[in-house]
Amino acid sequence: MAVLDNRALNRATLARQLLLAPAQLDPHEAVAHLCGMQAQEPQEPFVGLWSRLSTFDPAELSHLLTRRRVVRTHLMRRTIHLLTAEDVLSWRSRHEAMLRQRVLAVYRRELADVDLDELAEAGREVLAGGEPQSQAELGKALAHRWPEPRTRALGEVLVGALIPVVQVPPRGLWRTGGAARYLPISAWLGHDVDPVTRDDAAGRGLVRRYLAAFGPAATADVRAWSGLAGLPGAVAATRDELVTFRDERGRELLDLPDAPRPDPDVPAPVRFLPAFDNALLGYDDRSRIVDDEHRGLSVAGDRVVLVDGRVAGTWRSTDGAVHISLVRSLPRRRRQDLVERGSGLASFLSEGASEQVRVS
Template sequence: MTKTSGPATLSTRQLNRALLARQLLLERVDMPLTDAVVHLLGLQAQAPRPPYHALAARLRGFDPAALSALLESREVVRLVTLRSTVHLHTPADALTLRPFSAPALERELKIFRARLAGVDLDRLVALTRELAEPGPVSLREIGEELGREWPAHDLLALKVAARIRVPLVQVPPRGLWGRGGQVMHATVGSWLGEEAAERAGADPDAGRLVLRYLAAFGPASVRDMQAWCGVTRLRPYFEDLRPRLRTFRDEGGTELFDLPDAPRPAADTPAPARFLGEFDNLTLGHADRTRVVSDEFRRRGYRRDRAFGSFLVDGFVRGLWRVTQDDGTATMHLETFAPLTRGERPEAEAEAAGVLEMLAPGSRQELRTAEARG
């Protein structure tokens, strides 16, 4: 009897190099900004700067002003989608990923159910739309108006319900490069047009999103995709696609799915140093994040009250970074989880200099390195 072999096992380094290739991090590429945003299925944008750092790490000749221009022309938008956090998307993806993320948003709403007892949520939605459709309006103003309707209820719960039940876009100047601004909102429909309003509640093609996720984050397990988006019960979509996909195992035996022709570079493929913004989806796109950051380093780097960017050396997160500016000097502070070797330091310093030049062009530059405390 001929014994059939099971799926091939991919090492952690093989998974790392595959992920970097899909994430455009093995080498910078020439790609239109909107194409990159689409390929990556959006950019984490809880704070204004991370989308700029994400694209600067991936695209050749990236100009922050070009992304700001896209926000102002409404060719990209910021709104709550994946994992119930703000992401930057093209309008088409915003209209797809917002309804796809609805189950995750509704789970968040359940936390506040007791505090919303007696609130007519349909009425809350109608009032929120009345306020936000003329736009722009702050969430504080929405909460105050809802508080007048339900004065005995918790304002935070009312605002959370409004944010979850009504798709709201964060409008410029929020998110523009080099400009500050209060977080102001408009409805998706009023910001993107009547056709968008009609499409905002359409059922997304979850199977197509599985394929797109694998193109940007694969090979990956069902749990990996669920961690990336915050939506559960996705296995049926993977099973429907199984005949079209390849399967592998990781070193722990977990089944991984992938597109047949997607890049899977060799484990020894060189990986350049790269600096990423806070909460880049590279580090949040899987349930098992060891393909890009060790469990030890993750505990040390992501348990802080403050958000820091992370930097990659040899394809893996090696530490955290932040920039301070004082009296014409921009200083990059590196907190390393393991010391940089003599061979690694020049490339990391060159990348750091590029970040400093983007953040503070023409300033004096300093680099300070310290080992991150455990």
């Protein structure tokens, strides 16, 4: 079985994540290819698409949200993701058990005496009026029936697990604030979510789609990305369609036969990633893209910058300038590339008003 070293895996990841060369895709196609984009910070997907697409107008993504072609909802790992409408309808039921388990891990004691099915039905009744509700508003609306749990617990279990909902605009629009307010997926999209089928077509589809966007990868990587523990059956059902490799640790890696696996020596351009980007979080073993000593950056909400395909520092934007803090030294040529790409990011974020980049 062929062995893929970390550099080979790095270049494959960059290619699948649209970070090796600018992609000739529109935002809807990109969000679909990436299996959604982590989006608990509402503005971050805009940076993620700017870093990946050859041309990107933020208004296009806002338009997709208002036209209901992409939505914001809890899904993978019970975190807010930006997904196409088609994918959320197909995948939401497959994540139901995981969503319940994770939210109850936080509020199990508070909700011990609450019938969750009864609570879900009451929440649906509140939302049936068609008026978007915040998590706090939902909790308060039901507090008279369940006075013991905190309203926070009631609201969070409703929107995070019990009722398939989306966060409606203006939440998530470009340069637009707005509290997270929810409506049922069925009301917003006009369709109920697809049920889980006996042959687990959704699970098999998830495995294939994950590998197209993240492979080659181990089953532990699929589980780390999705949060789903019940995928071995789906993996087994797709195995005959896949090819296998080993990584340097000896783990078996699965992949689609015709997926891109670039030459490890292909140059990788500087790329700026938003907070919680799945290019990092989408793996159990993240060593293909970040050194072990800097692994914590990916879960702390730091925005990272890739140089030669690996995390080289963090960045933030203030007062129209992009500030870069390196975690390793770079040769002059690489620093010049960093400043040049950072200037483009500063211009994007400030709509051309500034192109200041500061590196430390």
